[in-house]
Amino acid sequence: MTAAGTDSAVLEPTTPVAYRVAGKRKEMGDTWTLELEPVGDQRLPGFLPGQFSMLYAFGSGEVPISVSAIAGGSGELTHTVRAVGAATGAICDARPGDQLGVRGPFGSVWPLDAAEGGDVVVVAGGIGLAPLRPAIEQLIAERDRYRAVTVLCGARSPDEMLYPSELQDWREAGIAVETTVDSATGDWEGRVGLVTKLIPLAPFQGERATAFVCGPEIMMRFVAAELRGRGIPPGRIHVSLERNMQCAVGHCGHCQLAHLFVCRDGPVFALDRVEPLLGVREL
Amino acid sequence: MRVLERKSLSPLLEALRRRGYEVIGPTVRDGAISYEPLSSADQLPVGVTDEQEGGTYRLAERDDGAVFGFNNGANSWKNHLFPPELSLWKGRRDEDGEIRFTEQEHRGGPYAFVGVRSCDLAAISIQDRVFIGDAYVNGDYESRRRDAFIVAVNCAEAGNTCFCASMDTGPRAGDGFDLALTELLDGGHRFLVEVGSERGEEVLAEVGSSPAEPRDVAAADAVSEDCASQMGRELETDGIKELLYRNVEHPRWDEVSERCLSCGNCTLVCPTCFCHSIDDATDLAGTESERVRRWDSCFGLEHSYVHGGSVRQSGKARYRQWMTHKLATWIDQFGSSGCVGCGRCITWCPVAIDITEEAAVIRATDRIEAVGINADD
Numbered sequence: 001m002t003a004a005g006t007d008s009a010v011l012e013p014t015t016p017v018a019y020r021v022a023g024k025r026k027e028m029g030d031t032w033t034l035e036l037e038p039v040g041d042q043r044l045p046g047f048l049p050g051q052f053s054m055l056y057a058f059g060s061g062e063v064p065i066s067v068s069a070i071a072g073g074s075g076e077l078t079h080t081v082r083a084v085g086a087a088t089g090a091i092c093d094a095r096p097g098d099q100l101g102v103r104g105p106f107g108s109v110w111p112l113d114a115a116e117g118g119d120v121v122v123v124a125g126g127i128g129l130a131p132l133r134p135a136i137e138q139l140i141a142e143r144d145r146y147r148a149v150t151v152l153c154g155a156r157s158p159d160e161m162l163y164p165s166e167l168q169d170w171r172e173a174g175i176a177v178e179t180t181v182d183s184a185t186g187d188w189e190g191r192v193g194l195v196t197k198l199i200p201l202a203p204f205q206g207e208r209a210t211a212f213v214c215g216p217e218i219m220m221r222f223v224a225a226e227l228r229g230r231g232i233p234p235g236r237i238h239v240s241l242e243r244n245m246q247c248a249v250g251h252c253g254h255c256q257l258a259h260l261f262v263c264r265d266g267p268v269f270a271l272d273r274v275e276p277l278l279g280v281r282e283l
Numbered sequence: 284m285r286v287l288e289r290k291s292l293s294p295l296l297e298a299l300r301r302r303g304y305e306v307i308g309p310t311v312r313d314g315a316i317s318y319e320p321l322s323s324a325d326q327l328p329v330g331v332t333d334e335q336e337g338g339t340y341r342l343a344e345r346d347d348g349a350v351f352g353f354n355n356g357a358n359s360w361k362n363h364l365f366p367p368e369l370s371l372w373k374g375r376r377d378e379d380g381e382i383r384f385t386e387q388e389h390r391g392g393p394y395a396f397v398g399v400r401s402c403d404l405a406a407i408s409i410q411d412r413v414f415i416g417d418a419y420v421n422g423d424y425e426s427r428r429r430d431a432f433i434v435a436v437n438c439a440e441a442g443n444t445c446f447c448a449s450m451d452t453g454p455r456a457g458d459g460f461d462l463a464l465t466e467l468l469d470g471g472h473r474f475l476v477e478v479g480s481e482r483g484e485e486v487l488a489e490v491g492s493s494p495a496e497p498r499d500v501a502a503a504d505a506v507s508e509d510c511a512s513q514m515g516r517e518l519e520t521d522g523i524k525e526l527l528y529r530n531v532e533h534p535r536w537d538e539v540s541e542r543c544l545s546c547g548n549c550t551l552v553c554p555t556c557f558c559h560s561i562d563d564a565t566d567l568a569g570t571e572s573e574r575v576r577r578w579d580s581c582f583g584l585e586h587s588y589v590h591g592g593s594v595r596q597s598g599k600a601r602y603r604q605w606m607t608h609k610l611a612t613w614i615d616q617f618g619s620s621g622c623v624g625c626g627r628c629i630t631w632c633p634v635a636i637d638i639t640e641e642a643a644v645i646r647a648t649d650r651i652e653a654v655g656i657n658a659d660d
Binding site for chain 1: 374381383531560561565579581587588595615
C-alpha cells in the first residue's frame with residue numbers, strides 16, 4: 001500500500017481517491033455545496049476554473065461535477081451539487097466526515113488569461129453559476145488585469161438564485177452583478193425575465209470583450225446569439241457543455257458531440273467550435 | 284520470403300507457446316468462426332468455409348482441406364485486447380466509513396494472435412490510436428497489446444460483405460505483423476511466409492521453413508489479386524467526411540431508422556467500436572463495490588443520457604451517430620476512418636442494413652448546398 005485510500009503504486013485516472021466531506025452548506029432546496037479534503041497523503045492535482053471531477057458516492061454512482069471554488073493548493077475541493085438522481089442525491093446526503101471518491105481534474109478551462117486587458121461578461125443560468133464561480137473569483141482577485149467585469153445571473157425564481165450573498169460580495173469587490181428571474185415570488189423586487197434581456201444593458205464593448213457562459217444548453221444558445229449581436233466574436237464566447245460522461249478521459253465515447261469528446265476537448269468550448277453542432281437536433 | 288509446409292503449423296503454434304504466448308486463433312464455436320485460445324493446431328477450422336450476406340452467416344464444408352478458407356466471424360481480436368467486460372477496481376467501505384480502492388491488476392497476455400486478417404490488423408492499429416495514442420494511455424489495453432505476436436493470414440477469397448479493398452485495408456497485410464501467411468493449395472498445401480519482425484524471424488527459424496521459390500511468390504500474389512477482385516461490396520471514400528458532415532440532415536436517416544432495430548449488433552461485431560460503460564455493482568450491505576468496464580453501444584438510449592433525457596432520443600439520431608462516427612468524425616478524432624471494410628456489421632445486422640448501401644444512397648442524393656456541420660480540427 002502506497003497511500004491511504006488507494007492500494008496502488010501508479011494511479012490510473014479511472015480510480016478514485018478518497019476525500020472527506022469537511023464542510024457542507026445548503027444553497028437552496030436541493031442544492032448543496034460540499035468542501036472536500038483528502039483523507040490520506042494521496043491528493044489530486046490542482047483544478048483550474050472550468051474543470052470538473054468525477055464524484056463517486058460509494059454504492060450509488062459517479063457523476064461529473066465542475067469545481068465551484070479553487071482552494072489554495074492544499075488539495076481541498078469545492079463542488080456545488082444539485083440532487084437530481086441517485087448519485088447526486090447520495091452526494092448531497094453526505095455528512096461532514098463522510099468519504100467520497102474523487103477523480104480528476106478533467107477537461108478544459110475558462111480562458112481567463114486570454115481575456116486579459118478587455119471587458120469580461122459572465123452569464124449564468126441557474127446552477128450554471130457554480131462552474132463559473134472559480135472564474136469570477138479569479139477575475140476579482142486579479143481585477144486590475146481586466147476592464148469592465150459583469151456577471152449576469154438568471155434563475156427560474158428568487159429561491160433558485162445561487163450564491164445570493166456572494167453576489168453582493170462580488171458587487172462590493174468592484175464588478176457589476178445583475179440578476180433576473182423567470183417568475184418573481186415573495187419580496188423579489190428585481191428584474192423579471194430571461195437572462196438574455198440583461199445583455200443589452202451590460203457595460204461591455206463587444207470588440208474587446210470575452211464572455212463565459214454556463215447554463216441549460218438552450219439558454220446558452222440564445223445568450224450566445226445576444227452576445228454576438230453586441231459584437232463579441234464567437235471565438236471569444238465560451239460555453240460549458242454537458243454530456244453523458246463516464247470515463248472522463250476520452251475513451252468511453254458517451255460524451256461525443258460530432259468529432260468532439262466533451263470530457264477531453266471541453267467542457268469549455270469557444271462558441272465557434274460548437275455553434276454549428278448545437279444547432280443540429282439530437283447530434 | 285519463406286515457405287512453411289502445412290504440417291509445420293502445429294510446430295509454429297508450439298513454438299509460440301514455448302515462448303510464453305497464449306495462442307489465440309480461429310476455431311469453430313457455436314456454428315461460427317471464433318477467435319479463441321488454442322491448445323492445439325487440431326482446433327483450427329480445417330476444411331471449413333463460410334457463406335455471408337446481409338443478415339446471413341452460415342458455415343459450410345470445403346473439400347480442399349484449407350486451414351484458413353473462411354472470412355471473419357462475429358468476434359474479432361478486440362474481444363481479447365479490449366475485453367467485453369473488465370473489472371477496473373474493487374472498493375471497500377469499512378465500519379468507520381473509510382473507503383479504499385484497489386485497482387485490478389492487468390492480467391492479459393502476452394498473446395500470439397494467429398490468423399489475423401488484413402482488415403483486422405488495420406482495426407487493431409485504429410484501436411491503438413484510441414486507447415494508447417492519446418494523452419491518457421489505457422494501461423490494460425497497453426499491456427495486452429504491447430507484446431502481442433501477430434501471425435497475419437492473407438485472405439484468399441473475399442466474402443460477400445467484404446469491402447477492405449475500398450477502405451485500403453486489404454486484402455493483403457502490408458505491415459503490423461510478425462509473420463504473414465498466404466495459404467497456397469495448388470501444387471502442394473503450403474504457406475508463403477513474409478517476415479515482419481526480428482522475433483518473427485526467430486520463431487520461423489525454430490519451426491523450420493524453406494526459401495520461397497518464384498512460383499510460390501507468384502502464386503501468393505495471384506491469391507491476393509484474385510481476392511481483391513472478388514469484393515462483395517464497395518464503398519466510395521472520396522470526400523466521405525465532407526459528404527456526411529454536409530448531409531447531417533438527410534431523409535435517408537429517417538428511412539434507415541425505420542428498418543434499424545437499434546439492437547447494437549453492428550457495434551458489438553465492429554472491430555473498432557470502442558464505446559464502453561463504466562458500471563458499478565455494490566453488495567446489499569453497501570460495503571463492497573466493484574467497478575466494471577463493459578462494451579456499450581451508441582444504439583442504446585442510455586448512451587447519451589444526461590439529466591432530463593437522452594440527447595439522441597430517436598433511432599434516426601442513433602444510426603446517424605454510428606455511421607457518421609465510423610466514416611466521418613473518426614477521421615477528425617483519430618486521423619483515419621473508423622471502418623476497415625470487414626463487413627461484419629452487414630453480415631450480423633438482423634435486418635441486413637448495409638453501411639455501403641447507406642453511404643452510396645446519401646452520395647447519390649447528396650444535398651450539395653446544405654450547410655451541415657463543420658469540424659474545425
